[in-house]
Amino acid sequence: MEPVSTGVSGDVTLMSRSAPARPHLGATVSAVIPCLDEEEAIFGVVTAVRAQGVAEVIVVDGGSRDRTVERAAAAGAQVVAEPRRGYGRSLQSGIAAARADADILLFLDGDGSDRPEFIPGLIAPIVGGRAIFVHGSRTRGEREPGSLSPPQLAAGYLAGVLLRLFYGVRFTDMSPFRAVRRDVLMRLGMRETSYGWNLEMLMRVAAERLSSVEIPVGQRRRVGGVSKVSGNPGAGIKAAWTITVTFVRLLLSLRREQRSRGVA
Numbered sequence: 001m002e003p004v005s006t007g008v009s010g011d012v013t014l015m016s017r018s019a020p021a022r023p024h025l026g027a028t029v030s031a032v033i034p035c036l037d038e039e040e041a042i043f044g045v046v047t048a049v050r051a052q053g054v055a056e057v058i059v060v061d062g063g064s065r066d067r068t069v070e071r072a073a074a075a076g077a078q079v080v081a082e083p084r085r086g087y088g089r090s091l092q093s094g095i096a097a098a099r100a101d102a103d104i105l106l107f108l109d110g111d112g113s114d115r116p117e118f119i120p121g122l123i124a125p126i127v128g129g130r131a132i133f134v135h136g137s138r139t140r141g142e143r144e145p146g147s148l149s150p151p152q153l154a155a156g157y158l159a160g161v162l163l164r165l166f167y168g169v170r171f172t173d174m175s176p177f178r179a180v181r182r183d184v185l186m187r188l189g190m191r192e193t194s195y196g197w198n199l200e201m202l203m204r205v206a207a208e209r210l211s212s213v214e215i216p217v218g219q220r221r222r223v224g225g226v227s228k229v230s231g232n233p234g235a236g237i238k239a240a241w242t243i244t245v246t247f248v249r250l251l252l253s254l255r256r257e258q259r260s261r262g263v264a
Contacts, residue, residue, distance in 0.1 A: 022052070022053045023053045023119075023120045025053045025054070025119075025127065026123070026124075026127040027104050027123060027126070028055045028099070028101050028103045028104070029053070029054040029055055029105075029106050029119075029123060029179075030054065030055060030056050030058060030098035030099055030102035030104075030105055030106065031049050031054045031057045031058065031106040031107075031108065031119075032058050032060065032095060032098065032105060032106065032107050033045065033057065033058065033060065033107075033108055033109065033110045034059075034060045034062065034087060034094065034109070034110065035059060035061060035062070035068055035072075035109070035110030036061070036062040036063065036064055036068070037066050037068060038064070038068050038111055038223075038224075039064070039066040039067045039068050039071055039224075040112075040223050040224035041110060041112035041222065041223035042059065042068050042071050042072045042075070042077075043071040043072070043075045044112060044223070045075075045108075045110050045111075045112055045116070046059065046072055046077045047076075048116040048117075049108070049116045050075070050076055051116070052116050052117070052119040052120060053119075054119065055099060055102065056078060056098070056102075057075075057077040057078065058079075058080055058094045058097050058098060059072040059077040059079050060080045060082050060090040060093050060094040060097075061082065062082055062083075062085060063081075063082075063083055063085070069081075078097065080093050080094060080097045086194050087193075087194055087195045087197055088191075088192040088193040088194055091107065091197055092193075095185070098182070102182050103181065104123060104127075104179055104181060105180055105182050105185060106119065106122065106123070106178075107177065107178050108176060108177045109176045109177070111222035111223060112224075113147060113219055113220050113221065113222045114136070114175075114176065114177040114217070114219070115177075115217055115218060115219075115220060118177070118215070118217045119179075121215050121217075122134045122136055122177070122179040122215065122217075123179055125215075126180075131211045131212055131213040132180065132181050132205075132212065133178070133179070133180045133201075133205045133210055133211070133212040133213075134178060134179045134180070134212070134213045134215065135173070135175060135177075135178050135202070135212065135213070135214045135215075136175050136177035136178060136214075136215055136216075136217035137171070137173040137214050137217060138156075138173050138175045138177070138217060138218065138219040139153065139156055139172050139173045140172060140214075140215075140217075140218070141216030141218030141219075142218040143218045144218075144220050144221050146221055147219040147221045147222075155174060155243055156173040156174050156175075157172075159173075159199055159202070159247070160172050160173070163202060163203070167206035167207065168206075169202075169205075169206040169212070170214070171202055171214055172214065173214075174199055175198070175217070177217055178198075178201070180205075184210065188201070188205075188208070189204070189257075190204065192246065194246075195243070196243060196245075196246030196250075199243055199246050199247060199250075200250055203247070203250050203254060204250075207254045207258065
């Protein structure tokens, strides 16, 4: 599905021409979008996410030096400042800012690479009682050339192998695009402050044997600039190292937690 240009300052609203303007999601959904210096993309991202029927969009700004904050607010987002660096910290701040009556928390990135038209598909299994957690796989579905780097693909594959080996679950990616029941998320005990957050959630969902679904969502190339994770070799190596260390550390930690609760 092709994006529809808004014609305003180069912004792109990521909506399908055939998609309904505001789908009824059947639940109160708060969308959390962490971002840093995403002036080119954030207006279109917020506009497209709001068009999918979510109750609110929370943009957590990590200290942008461009007009990200202004563009997010202009598109109708609630903007939360998180001066401490760290992907996980930003998500925790967004979760804390979510409205009290939110049933489901939705997470996606603010660079335009995630496809908001798949939001109803992420929410439906939770509303229908078929899942507590829904993961959007970027490696499945339509993927634009260059939208995922080789290190990202390899990291997602490795994480999938390890999760299947140790927990018997099948995830094909470590996508940021995901949805979870809020009450369950608050009990998971998420602790990661870095890019290890996404892997930690998969591991905790698997360790708790929570009902989960993965759907194909594909991936677009980000709007403007380069990825903070994979846009340069140094960042890619750092992210891969964080993921590897996080898996080993969390595996041991989760096993200690389970033993303390008497869980086999």
